[in-house]
Structure formats: C-alpha cells, structure tokens
Amino acid sequence: xxxxxxxxxxxxxxxxxxxxxxxxxxxxxxxxxxxxxxxxxxxxxxxxxxxxxxxxxxxxxxxxxxxxxxxxxxxxxxxxxxxxxxxxxxxxxxxxxxxxxxxxxxxxxxxxxxxxxxxxxxxxxxxxxxxxxxxxxxxxxxxxxxxxxxxxxxxxxxxxxxxxxxxxxxxxxxxxxxxxxxxxxxxxxxxxxxxxxxxxxxxxxxxxxxxxxxxxxxxxxxxxxxxxxxxxxxxxxxxxxxxxxxxxxxxxxxxxxxxxxxxxxxxxxxxxxxxxxxxxxxxxxxxxxxxxxxxxxxxxxxxxxxxxxxxxxxxxxxxxxxxxxxxxxxxxxxxxxxxxxxxxxxxxxxxxxxxxxxxxxxxxxxxxxxxxxxxxxxxxxxxxxxxxxxxxxxxxxxxxxxxxxxxxxxxxxxxxxxxxxxxxxxxxxxxxxxxxxxxxxxxxxxxxxxxxxxxxxxxxxxxxxxxxxxxxxxxxxxxxx
Amino acid sequence: xxxxxxxxxxxxxxxxxxxxxxxxxxxxxxxxxxxxxxxxxxxxxxxxxxxxxxxxxxxxxxxxxxxxxxxxxxxxxxxxxxxxxxxxxxxxxxxxxxxxxxxxxxxxxxxxxxxxxxxxxxxxxxxxxxxxxxxxxxxxxxxxxxxxxxxxxxxxxxxxxxxxxxxxxxxxxxxxxxxxxxxxxxxxxxxxxxxxxxxxxxxxxxxxxxxxxxxxxxxxxxxxxxxxxxxxxxxxxxxxxxxxxxxxxxxxxxxxxxxxxxxxxxxxxxxxxxxxxxxxxxxxxxxxxxxxxxxxxxxxxxxxxxxxxxxxxxxxxxxxxxxxxxxxxxxxxxxxxxxxxxxxxxxxxxxxxxxxxxxxxxxxxxxxxxxxxxxxxxxxxxxxxxxxxxxxxxxxxxxxxxxxxxxxxxxxxxxxxxxxxxxxxxxxxxxxxxxxxxxxxxxxxxxxxxxxxxxxxxxxxxxxxxxxxxxxxxxxxxxxx
Numbered sequence: 004x005x006x007x008x009x010x011x012x013x014x015x016x017x018x019x020x021x022x023x024x025x026x027x028x029x030x031x032x033x034x035x036x037x038x039x040x041x042x043x044x045x046x047x048x049x050x051x052x053x054x055x056x057x058x059x060x061x062x063x064x065x066x067x068x069x070x071x072x073x074x075x076x077x078x079x080x081x082x083x084x085x086x087x088x089x090x091x092x093x094x095x096x097x098x099x100x101x102x103x104x105x106x107x108x109x110x111x112x113x114x115x116x117x118x119x120x121x122x123x124x125x126x127x128x129x130x131x132x133x134x135x136x137x138x139x140x141x142x143x144x145x146x147x148x149x150x151x152x153x154x155x156x157x158x159x160x161x162x163x164x165x166x167x168x169x170x171x172x173x174x175x176x177x178x179x180x181x182x183x184x185x186x187x188x189x190x191x192x193x194x195x196x197x198x199x200x201x202x203x204x205x206x207x208x209x210x211x212x213x214x215x216x217x218x219x220x221x222x223x224x225x226x227x228x229x230x231x232x233x234x235x236x237x238x239x240x241x242x243x244x245x246x247x248x249x250x251x252x253x254x255x256x257x258x259x260x261x262x263x264x265x266x267x268x269x270x271x272x273x274x275x276x277x278x279x280x281x282x283x284x285x286x287x288x289x290x291x292x293x294x295x296x297x298x299x300x301x302x303x304x305x306x307x308x309x310x311x312x313x314x315x316x317x318x319x320x321x322x323x324x325x326x327x328x329x330x331x332x333x334x335x336x337x338x339x340x341x342x343x344x345x346x347x348x349x350x351x352x353x354x355x356x357x358x359x360x361x362x363x364x365x366x367x368x369x370x371x372x373x374x375x376x377x378x379x380x381x382x383x384x385x386x387x388x389x390x391x392x393x394x395x396x397x398x399x400x401x402x403x404x405x406x407x408x409x410x411x412x413x414x415x416x417x418x419x420x421x422x423x424x425x426x427x428x429x430x431x432x433x434x435x436x437x438x439x440x441x442x443x444x445x446x447x448x449x450x451x452x453x454x455x456x457x458x459x460x461x462x463x464x465x466x467x468x469x470x471x472x473x474x475x476x477x478x479x480x481x482x483x484x
Numbered sequence: 485x486x487x488x489x490x491x492x493x494x495x496x497x498x499x500x501x502x503x504x505x506x507x508x509x510x511x512x513x514x515x516x517x518x519x520x521x522x523x524x525x526x527x528x529x530x531x532x533x534x535x536x537x538x539x540x541x542x543x544x545x546x547x548x549x550x551x552x553x554x555x556x557x558x559x560x561x562x563x564x565x566x567x568x569x570x571x572x573x574x575x576x577x578x579x580x581x582x583x584x585x586x587x588x589x590x591x592x593x594x595x596x597x598x599x600x601x602x603x604x605x606x607x608x609x610x611x612x613x614x615x616x617x618x619x620x621x622x623x624x625x626x627x628x629x630x631x632x633x634x635x636x637x638x639x640x641x642x643x644x645x646x647x648x649x650x651x652x653x654x655x656x657x658x659x660x661x662x663x664x665x666x667x668x669x670x671x672x673x674x675x676x677x678x679x680x681x682x683x684x685x686x687x688x689x690x691x692x693x694x695x696x697x698x699x700x701x702x703x704x705x706x707x708x709x710x711x712x713x714x715x716x717x718x719x720x721x722x723x724x725x726x727x728x729x730x731x732x733x734x735x736x737x738x739x740x741x742x743x744x745x746x747x748x749x750x751x752x753x754x755x756x757x758x759x760x761x762x763x764x765x766x767x768x769x770x771x772x773x774x775x776x777x778x779x780x781x782x783x784x785x786x787x788x789x790x791x792x793x794x795x796x797x798x799x800x801x802x803x804x805x806x807x808x809x810x811x812x813x814x815x816x817x818x819x820x821x822x823x824x825x826x827x828x829x830x831x832x833x834x835x836x837x838x839x840x841x842x843x844x845x846x847x848x849x850x851x852x853x854x855x856x857x858x859x860x861x862x863x864x865x866x867x868x869x870x871x872x873x874x875x876x877x878x879x880x881x882x883x884x885x886x887x888x889x890x891x892x893x894x895x896x897x898x899x900x901x902x903x904x905x906x907x908x909x910x911x912x913x914x915x916x917x918x919x920x921x922x923x924x925x926x927x928x929x930x931x932x933x934x935x936x937x938x939x940x941x942x943x944x945x946x947x948x949x950x951x952x953x954x955x956x957x958x959x960x961x962x963x964x965x
Contacts, residue, residue: 033606034599035557036590041603044548044618051549067525068532072640073554073592073623076516096580097592100627101573109517111554111578118515122522125514137525142554146581159553 005373005402006279008223015224016152019275022282023153026347028274031153038151038158045348046270048291050162053270054140056193056289057164060186066136066166073142074109075118082117083243089210090114093146095158111144116211116240116262119167124246130171133248133258134179138166154271155228155484162267169241169258171250176235176259180216183233183263184458187218190265191230194273195286195400196220197407198230199430201455201479204442209262213237219454219481220272221407225428227454227481230272233263274349276406277372277399283349284372286399287392294321294328294388295350297341299357306358313361317354317384324385326392346371351395352388372398413477417468420480421449430454430481434474436467442478444469454479486854486883487760489704496705497633500756503763504634507828509755512634519632519639526829527751529772531643534751535621537674537770538645541667547617547647554623555590556599563598564724570691571595574627576639592625597692597721597743600648605727611652614729614739615660619647635752636709636965646745650722652731657716657740661697664714664744665939668699671746672711675754676767676881677701678888679711680911682936682960685923690743694718700935700962701753702888706909708935708962711753714744755830757887758853758880764830765853767880768873775802775809775869776831778822780838787839794842798835798865805866807873827852832876833869853879894958898949901961902930911935911962915955917948923959925950935960 010018023029028046042050058068074097081087090113097109112118119137127135143163147156166183170176184200191198203215209232218231241247241257248258277284287293298314301307314330321328329350331341338355345353353369360367366384368377372395379387410429414420420431431449435441435456445468446453456476463474491499504510509527523531539549555578562568571594578590593599600618608616624644628637647664651657665681672679684696690713699712722728722738729739758765768774779795782788795811802809810831812822819836826834834850841848847865849858853876860868891910895901901912912930916922916937926949927934937957944955 030603030606034553034603035560036553036555039553039555041553042551044550047549047551050551068528069525070523070528070531070642072515072517072520072522072642073625074517074520074640079516092582094582095578095590097576098579099577099589101575101629103627108580109576122511122515125511144554146584148582159555161551161553 006281008279010280011278012223012225015222015275018223018278018280019271020153022274022278022347026282026349029153036158038147038156040153040157042161045291049274049285049289050270052289052291053194053273054162054164057190057265057269058140060190061136061138061166064136064182064186065134066138069137069139070141071112071115071118071122071139073112075112075115077108077110079117079121080110083211083240085239086116086211086243093148095144095146112141113143113145114163114262114264115139115141115143115165116167116236116260117244120240120244120246120260123167123169124244127169127246127248127258129249130251133169133171134175135169136166136179137168138164140164152484154267154274157267160266162270163264164266165262165264168261170260171248171258173237173259176237176261179261180214180233180235183261184216187231187233187263187265190269191218191220192400193286193288194269195288195396195403196230196269196272196276197404199407199411199454199479200458202458203455204453204478205439206443207453207455209234211236211239213239216458217455219430219483220276221410221429222272222484223275223278225410225482226484227430227452228268228272228484230268231263231265234261236260236262276403278349281343282347284395284399285349285351287351287396290349290351292327292329292350293392294326294352294354295345296328296330296354296356297338297345298330298332299338299355301358306361309361310356310358314356317356317366317381320384321388326385326388352391370395415465415468417445417448420468421451424449424451424480424482428482430479432477432479433468434463434465435476435478436470436472437475438467438470441467441469445478445480449480451480452483454481454483487762489760491761492759493704493706496703496756499704499759499761500752501634503755503759503828507763507830510634517639519628519637521634521638523642526772530755530766530770531751533770533772534675534754535643535645538671538746539621541671542617542619542647545617545663545667546615547619550618550620551622552593552596552599552603552620554593556593556596558589558591560598560602561591564692564721566720567597567692567724574629576625576627593622594624594626595644595743595745596620596622596624596646597648597717597741598725601721601725601727601741604648604650605725608650608727608729608739610730611732614650614652615656616650617647617660618649619645621645633965635748635755638748641747643748643751644745645747646743649742651740651742652729654718654740657718657742660742661695661714661716664742665697668712668714668744668746671750672699673881674769675750676769676877676884677711677750677753677757678885680888680892680935680960681939683939684713684936685934685959686920687924688934688936690715692717692720694720697939698936700911700964701757702891702910703753703965704756704759706891706963707965708911708933709749709753709965711749712744712746715742717741717743757884759830762824763828765876765880766830766832768832768877771830771832773808773810773831774873775807775833775835776826777809777811777835777837778819778826779811779813780819780836782839787842790842791837791839795837798837798847798862801862801865802869807866807869833872851876896946896949898926898929901949902932905930905932905961905963909963911960913958913960914949915944915946916957916959917951917953918956919948919951922948922950926959926961930961932961933964935962935964
C-alpha cells in the first residue's frame with residue numbers, strides 16, 4: 004500500500020514548493036535574485052550523496068575531475084558559431100571590475116565546451132594520450148526569461164556535472180557516447196528514477212553538437228523533464244579552437260569530442276518521483292539518513308531514562324554498522340509532530356522506542372514507502388534493517404517505473420495523440436517517417452514538444468501520422484518542463 | 485638529510501610555477517583571463533583531500549554545510565557600510581543578462597556575510613536555535629589590481645571555505661572565535677603547516693569586523709602569507725540587515741556573529757613549505773597517493789612478467805590496507821624519468837620493484853622527505869609502510885616549524901628591525917606600547933606590514949620602539965604576500 008497521491012499528482016507544483024521549504028531541502032523564492040536558491044543543510048546532504056554517486060561512477064570509468072574558471076571571455080565563447088547562437092540570449096555578462104570597465108566582457112559559464120577545449124589544446128598533443136575524459140561539478144548560469152522553478156529551471160544551476168571527452172576518431176567518440184549512456188542508466192537506476200532515452204531531433208540538438216541523446220522522465224503531474232543529455236560533438240569545437248593532435252598514422256588532425264551533463268534536476272526528480280501526500284520518500288542509496296529514531300515518552304522519569312539509554316544503544320548499533328541514522332530528541336515536540344516532519348524529509352525508516360520496546364528488547368520499525376511496520380528483536384536488528392532498506396530501494400524503483408510506463412501511450416492518429424496529451428499529459432509515441440518536416444508538423448499540430456526517437460531500432464508497422472508514408476520509427480511528444 | 489633547497493628558497497616564485505605546471509597541479513597563466521587558473525586532475529585530488537580534512541573538522545564541531553548563490557545584488561552588498569567600502573574597489577559586476585541591462589547590478593560574491601545574514605534573518609527566530617554554524621566551500625572573486633600569483637593572489641579564489649555563525653551574546657561569539665582558532669590549529673597541524681596567530685591591528689581588520697585574528701605562515705622565500713582568518717563581527721551585520729532574535733530574557737535583540745575562512749592558500753602552503761629542489765613533499769595526510777610503485781625492467785621477458793605480477797600483488801596489498809597507491813607502468817619512460825616526475829608530484833613513498841625484489845620476496849622503499857631507503861620483507865610491508873608514513877608526516881611538521889621559527893626574530897631597535905627584514909625577510913617582533921599611532925609609525929619606518937600582536941598575553945620588559953613608553957606586547961612586522 005502507499006499513502007494517497009492526490010496533492011502530489013494534482014497539485015504537484017505546490018507540493019514541491021512545500022516539500023523543499025518545509026522539509027528544509029532548498030530555500031527558494033526568498034533570496035533576493037530571481038531563479039537562485041539556497042541549499043539548506045539537509046538538502047545539501049542529499050545533494051552531496053547524489054554527487055558522490057555520480058563521482059563514483061565516473062571515477063570507475065577513467066574520468067578525471069578538474070575545475071575550470073567560472074568566467075569565459077566573450078571572444079572565446081564566440082569561437083564556435085552555432086554554440087554561441089544557442090546561448091547568446093541567456094548569458095550573464097560581467098562588464099565591470101571595481102569602477103573600471105573591462106576590456107572584454109566575461110560570461111558566467113553557461114556550459115564549458117570552449118573553455119575546456121582551450122586547455123585541452125595545450126594539454127593533449129598525441130593519440131597516445133587518448134581517450135581523455137574530464138569532468139567538473141560546478142554552477143552554470145542561464146538568464147532564463149521563462150518562469151523559473153526551484154531546482155528545475157534556474158538562473159544558477161548549482162549542481163551541473165559536465166563531462167568532456169576527447170577521442171582520435173568519430174567512432175571512438177560514438178563509443179564514448181554509449182559509455183556515457185550506460186553510466187547515466189546506472190546512475191538513475193541507483194536512485195530509482197525511470198527514464199526514456201531519445202535521440203533529440205535535428206532541430207533540438209545541443210548548440211554545436213552532431214547528435215544529442217537525452218534522458219527524460221515523467222514528473223508526478225505528467226509533464227516530462229529532461230534529466231540528462233549526452234552529445235556527440237564531432238570536430239566542431241576542435242576545429243573552432245584549432246585543436247589538433249597527432250594521429251596513429253602520423254598525420255595531424257582535429258580530434259573528436261563528446262560532452263554530457265546532469266544537473267540539479269536529478270535531485271529534483273529523486274525528491275519528486277517517489278513522493279506521496281506526506282512528502283518525498285528518499286531512496287536509501289542517497290537519503291541523508293536511512294533511519295530516524297524517535298523516543299516515545301513514558302510515564303515516569305525513571306522509565307524515560309531507560310528509554311533514552313536503550314535508544315542510544317540502538318543508535319550506536321546502527322552507526323557501527325554504517326547505517327546513517329539520527330535521533331530526534333527535541334523535548335518540545337510530540338512524537339506525532341516528529342513523524343510529520345521526518346515523513347516530510349523522506350527518511351526511509353522510522354524507529355520508535357518506548358517502554359514496551361525496552362522491556363521486550365525489541366524495536367518498532369515503520370517503513371516510509373508503504374507504511375508497513377515490524378516488531379524486530381534487537382539481535383536481528385541489522386539484518387532486518389538491511390533487508391527492509393533493500394526492499395524499499397527496490398519498491399521505489401519498481402513503482403516509479405510502473406508509474407512512468409502507465410503514462411506512455413501509442414497513437415497512430417495525430418488528433419487522438421493531441422487529445423491524450425491534453426487530457427493526461429505523459430508521453431505519446433506516434434509513428435513517423437523520419438523526415439524533419441513531418442516531425443515539425445507533429446510538434447505544431449499537437450502543441451507539444453518532440454522529445455525525439457528511440458535510440459534502439461524500433462519496428463513500426465504503421466504509417467507516419469503526417470505524410471502517411473511507411474513509418475521508420477516513433478516520435479515521442481510531450482508537454483515538458 | 486634532505487635534498488638541497490637552493491632553488492626552493494632563493495628562487496621560490498620560479499620553483500612554485502614550475503611545480504604547479506610540471507607536477508600537473510594547477511595550470512596558471514594560460515587560461516585567457518588574468519588571475520584565473522585551472523585545477524588539473526592531480527591537483528584536484530590534493531585539493532579534495534584538503535577540503536575533506538577541513539570538512540571533517542567542521543562537521544565534528546556542529547557546523548552545517550550549505551550552498552548560497554554566487555551573486556549578491558548591489559543594494560544588499562551595500563547594507564553594511566564599512567563592509568562595502570572594504571570591497572567596493574575589487575568587486576566584479578554582472579550588468580547584463582543576454583542583451584538586456586539588469587535592473588540592478590549583481591556582484592560576484594567577494595565573501596558572503598550579507599547574503600548569509602539575509603537568509604539567517606528568515607531562518608532564525610529564537611535563542612533556542614543558537615548557536616548556528618554554517619559553512620560553504622565556494623569560489624569568491626576579487627578584481628585584484630596588484631600582480632596576481634597562482635593560488636596565492638587570484639581573481640577567482642576557487643577554494644574559499646567560509647564559516648558563518650550566529651550567537652545570542654557577544655561572549656558566545658567570542659567563544660566561537662576560540663573554537664574556530666582551535667579548529668584551524670588542528671587543520672594546519674594535520675597538514676604540517678606552522679603558523680603564527682596574531683590579532684590584526686585596528687587598521688587592518690576585515691571590513692565590518694570588531695576583531696580579526698589571523699594565521700600567518702612564512703613561505704620558503706621568507707615572505708609571510710596569511711593562511712586563515714577569524715572575525716568577531718559583533719552586531720554589525722545583524723544590525724545592518726535588521727536581523728533580530730528573541731533572547732533568553734524574552735527581549736528582541738540583534739544576535740552576534742562570527743565568520744572565518746581559509747582558501748586556496750592552504751593548498752599553496754602545503755605544496756610550498758615542505759618542498760626541496762626536486763619539488764614538493766606532500767604530507768601523507770593529504771597526498772593524492774601515499775605510494776607510487778615503479779617497475780624496474782629486467783633482462784628477459786619472462787622476468788619482466790614476474791616483476792609485473794609481483795608489483796600487482798604488492799599494489800593490491802596496499803590498496804586492501806587503505807594505502808592509496810598508483811603504479812606507473814608507462815613503457816616509454818625509464819625508471820629515472822619516473823623518479824623525476826613523481827618527486828615533482830611530491831608522493832611521499834616510492835616503491836621500486838625489479839628482479840631482485842621478486843626473487844627475495846622483498847620491496848625496495850624510498851622516502852621522499854629524507855631520501856632514506858629500506859629493504860622490507862613482503863610480510864612486514866604494511867606495518868613498515870605505516871610507520872614510515874607516520875614518520876614522514878611528523879618529520880615534515882617538525883622541520884617546517886623549525887624553518888619558520890628560525891625566521892622569527894626579536895629586536896628593540898626600529899632600524900635594526902628594518903635591516904633584518906631587508907636582509908632576511910621573515911617576521912620581526914618589536915616591543916610596542918599598544919597605541920595605533922606608534923603601530924602605524926612602525927609600519928611606515930620599516931616599510932613592512934604589521935601582522936598584529938600575539939593573542940596570548942606577552943610580557944615584554946622593554947620600551948616601545950617608537951615612543952619609548954613601557955611596551956605592552958610585541959608587534960609583528962613582515963613583508964607579506
């Protein structure tokens with residue numbers, strides 16, 4: 004069973020704001036600049052766990068972490084012409100230092116392809132040094148003119164993990180694209196976030212890329228959110244920056260590059276997608292605490308003392324077994340008030356300890372995801388807690404995939420597709436011949452955004468919804484964040 | 485014994501640039517903006533270890549990590565008038581978003597007192613929530629007009645750990661100052677960096693502070709570098725932002741604050757101070773690798789195979805025992821070339837393995853700090869390695885303190901003091917009556933910077949070098965970075 008998901012799905016935007024603020028994840032809308040929020044201590048811990056997870060996956064696959072300057076000179080940013088066109092409208096510019104006008108305007112990095120390629124040009128001379136895989140985790144800035152939303156559409160994206168790689172050949176770069184997709188799959192699997200992977204259509208690629216592959220997920224309200232992208236950059240940036248290497252055959256040539264990123268939206272999705280009307284349910288893999296311990300007051304002071312001693316004993320057993328835990332001692336709150344706040348913080352397991360538990364040498368466990376409770380003997384505590392944590396992790400993943408899959412429909416009729424989206428949002432897949440003009444027409448007629456087409460081959464025994472030619476694949480459409 | 489320190493001390497600036505670039509710590513002077521450098525993978529690992537150390541110390545003492553926006557609106561930055569006067573000349577200003585002029589200029593944070601106090605005003609209502617201790621690790625920006633130097637004087641300081649605390653009373657804040665000083669002592673002790681703690685004179689306090697306490701160290705060339713500061717802010721910022729709390733007695737009043745910071749300079753000092761003419765010697769507590777393993781080529785392919793197998797076996801023993809290690813397999817470099825580069829990277833222990841070690845089941849160990857070598861049996865490897873690492877750590881600390889102490893002199897004659905500094909740099913302590921006008925005169929007459937006076941009481945049976953009244957304490961003077 005699970006708690007109701009009325010508020011969560013019907014009024015998601017309000018639910019999300021409430022969770023971020025009251026759960027003390029992220030203070031948004033009160034810092035005096037639009038589109039910029041503050042990571043509070045509890046949210047920061049969640050963010051840190053998510054970052055550590057992606058770091059682990061990248062380090063294991065030979066990626067090296069670096070840190071580049073925030074600022075990029077305007078002339079450097081202008082080197083790749085498609086790139087600057089894509090970002091020009093939304094760059095924040097530094098124009099003054101103290102009272103002086105700067106000689107050249109400096110951009111707050113919107114992304115770092117040109118800055119990193121500039122240095123790669125100094126560092127990499129030969130195919131022998133390849134492949135090279137760098138990444139950094141930094142703030143990037145976009146002067147968004149659309150309505151901003153906490154963690155989802157920001158002017159300062161504070162958790163931008165951007166990877167940048169260099170390869171000798173086009174094919175090597177394509178293999179890197181595949182590796183990146185595998186890494187992101189693992190990452191989202193570990194936080195239980197379901198995804199659809201699409202190649203973005205030609206008219207919606209990253210500015211400067213040959214191919215863009217995107218991970219999308221469906222949020223509680225049915226809108227689709229892009230949560231990761233992988234770009235094959237070809238030689239666009241290496242040519243623009245005149246970055247050449249010596250190849251295996253002795254010739255000098257421009258290397259091939261890829262870049263791929265995930266952002267604060269990964270954290271937004273992990274808070275949102277597993278939620279219910281009491282708040283988020285954080286997967287044990289990234290929850291700041293796996294267990295919260297709450298003392299149940301007894302009738303006598305003597306009994307209370309024993310409760311607290313026993314609580315402390317249980318806490319120490321958990322910590323010794325690497326199960327991050329916290330005791331909520333606050334004497335000014337009732338247990339009920341504590342349940343409320345820790346549900347709102349999404350901690351996956353609650354342990355309640357009162358006189359009954361002390362006298363029977365047991366522990367009362369309550370699961371956040373399905374509200375099941377267990378009475379567990381003290382000496383079975385760790386085995387049971389680990390079982391339950393695994394079960395929660397798996398249950399969250401499973402129900403999130405079920406939720407998402409229930410929102411993906413197929414229709415071979417453009418009007419029906421439009422109606423489905425209007426009524427229930429989600430993703431609709433429509434048969435498509437593969438021509439850009441038909442794709443753009445689909446977008447226009449359904450008033451949606453085209454996500455793209457599946458990266459794997461897809462046999463479709465149907466006709467393109469526009470031109471009625473034989474369909475080559477499906478095109479996915481949705482209302483997006 | 486140690487390697488010569490000619491280049492290190494006589495030509496420090498050149499030595500430092502050489503180490504950063506060739507040791508692949510930090511690429512400076514080639515990114516196309518003055519005063520901004522790039523953390524390369526090896527340097528990034530060192531930086532990360534230093535950050536983890538300070539994080540550990542702060543977390544253990546109840547500090548909570550947060551993350552605030554980079555940008556601060558001009559009107560907010562102007563709220564505390566002394567503060568803005570101190571920073572005004574060196575603020576980078578964002579004035580444009582895309583093609584639009586912004587309504588209000590946005591500062592790249594030079595430091596975050598006002599931004600954090602703004603949010604504390606929303607978060608903290610009562611003495612019951614106090615003390616509150618926040619910190620963040622971020623980039624801060626200063627439009628330096630002086631000559632910039634890698635890690636030491638930057639326009640983007642990329643590793644600014646700033647802590648900000650809130651207290652009910654002045655005394656509570658003073659106690660926090662003492663806690664901060666203790667934390668920083670532990671931190672610098674763990675990386676073996678010696679320090680002198682001084683209260684900065686009134687004319688050299690942090691802009692907006694009542695008191696500033698600073699950690700200074702002496703660099704290889706004898707110049708003094710500030711490596712940490714702790715500020716008692718009193719009610720200056722809480723008043724400027726109208727931030728009031730309910731006190732224990734029921735009244736509403738402005739809380740008292742402190743802030744304290746360390747920066748990239750901590751990393752600059754750990755690279756510099758333990759060095760010699762072959763490069764830095766990194767303390768095991770923060771070195772990216774504690775051990776580098778180098779295979780010594782044998783005569784036959786068969787033997788080479790056995791060397792590599794044995795090397796791998798030793799490597800795995802080290803890793804299993806949590807001793808971070810790396811094998812340098814590079815077939816294109818001779819052992820000698822590898823020694824050179826890993827000395828330049830400062831790895832504290834080198835292990836060489838050739839046919840002799842294979843046949844005798846031993847390991848050849850070379851210490852980076854004093855060049856001693858040991859032949860160790862395989863089954864004693866871990867015990868010996870740990871002993872040697874501890875010994876290196878202690879030896880570095882000891883010799884660094886000896887070096888610094890040898891550079892601190894006392895003089896009760898202003899001309900002599902001036903001459904000492906001119907000849908050998910370092911710190912000179914001169915007796916002082918305690919009056920500002922005499923302090924300023926000392927600075928002027930010696931053409932130095934006053935660091936301040938000891939935080940502990942210091943009995944001085946001498947006369948002030950300027951006014952000849954009885955000295956109350958000593959004033960420390962130096963040429964500084």
